[in-house]
Amino acid sequence: MLKNTQHLLDIMARLRDPEQGCPWDLKQDFATLIPYLIEEAYEVVDAIERNDMDDLRAELGDLLLQVVFHAQLAKEHGLFDFEQVSQSLCDKLIRRHPHVFADAVFxxxxxxxxxWEQAKDEERQAKAKPEEPASVLAGVAASLPALLECEKIQDRAARHGFDWPDTPPVFDKVMEELEEVREAWKSGDPHHIREEIGDLLLVVVNLARHLDVNPELALKESTRKFTRRFHYIERQVASSGRSLTDCDLYELDAFWHQAKQALKRKAD
Structure with missing residues (x-):
């Protein structure tokens, strides 16, 4: 296994060789690789959700390639190498699992x-500049999907006491923010409307957190459900020899309700 890992590192170094390497690989830098890193991570998730283990093995390899590629770039700049990445991860895992690697008992x-969270807080404090005490919100990547970033930020704040003690007030807050969206809509101010929509989404994420629901996964599941129902509508319209634009909303809505029943029976 270690032989294969070294072989992979050697291949990556060869691809980046200034004289004999691949022109495309030589053009890349940390920033240009970002889209590929994100895409590969999502493809790993897709393989897991489809329970396709053969595809998962391949997609994990593609994701590992991104790690190896970034480590090679860092090595070329004299920053760090793959071995140091691995060492850093080993140190972190041992530090965060004292009940496994030390004598702590939970x-x-x-x-x-x-x-675990205390260990992460200590790591953030260690990274903070002396003149800038580390925020409990530090370390949440701004490039995360908005729902995931929001959930992580709220989790951090909640662990330090900034949270509702139970769920009912969160429902009240959702209704309050929804009414503020309505008022913003009446004002006709696009900036104000966007701001209030953002506030509503934020408190809905908070409600999901209180109900122990992952908002990112919940929205993804609902989007897939919407897609399945819309495909049903498209099939019904196509079977009548028409296009969607030939139908009024009343008819499309009727098909929508048919889709809900039909797909529910199929699921059962």
């Missing part, structure tokens, strides 16, 4: 989670 999952 009686519950909550205790283990608290210790």
């Amino acid at each position: 009686e519950t999952d909550a205790e283990r989670q608290a210790a």
Whole structure:
């Protein structure tokens, strides 16, 4: 296994060789690789959700390639190499699992989670500049999908006491923000409308967190459900020899309700 890892590193170095390497690989830098890194991560997730293990093996390889590529670029700039990336990860895993690699004892999952978060907080404090004390919100990547970033930010704040004590007030806040969206819409101010929509989405994420629901996955599932129902509508319209634009909303809505029933029976 280690032989294959070294072989992979050697291949990457050869691809980046200034004289004998691949022209495309030689053109890349950290920034240009970002879209590929994100795409490969999502393709790993897709393989998992489809329960396709053969594809998962291949997609994990593609994701690993991105790690190796970035490590090679860093090595060329004298920053770090793949071995140092691995060492950093090993150190972190050992540090965050004292109940496995040291003599710490945790009686519950909550205790283990608290210790994990404390270790992360200590790491953030260590990275902070002396003149700028580390925020408890530090380290949440701004490039995350908006729902995921929002959830992580709120989790951090909640762990430090900034949260509703229970769920009912969150429902009230959702209704309050929804009414503020309505008022903004009446004002006709696009900036104000966007701001209030953002506030509504933020508190909906908070509600999802209180209900122990992953908002990113929940929205993805609902989007897929919408897609399945819309495909049903398209099939019904096509079977009548028409296009969607030939139908009024009343008819399309009727097909929508048919889709809900038909797909529910199919799922059952």
